[in-house]
Amino acid sequence: MDKIPSGTVTFLFTDIQGSTKLAQENHDKYIASLEKHHEILYEVIDSKDGFVFKIVGDSFCCAFESPVNAVRAAIKTQIK
Secondary structure, eight states: OOSOOOOOOHHHHETTTTHHHHHHHOOHHHHHHHHHHHHHHHHHHHHHTOOEEEEEEEEEEEEEHHHHHHHHHHHHHHOO
């Protein structure tokens, strides 16, 4: 979604569990994996009409006009 959601908005925040340790222990593989992670999240969030408003490292901050789409995006990122 290119449009910033308005009205009643549902937020989705993501984070890779243990990412700091992973980055410290195997930086090169972590960076390559992070690129794939970002690709997947952008694809999923866009497919559910979400809007990414901030990325910090591996954490995505997103907004959705539909709570159902936010939940569907969260589930889909877990199984990708």
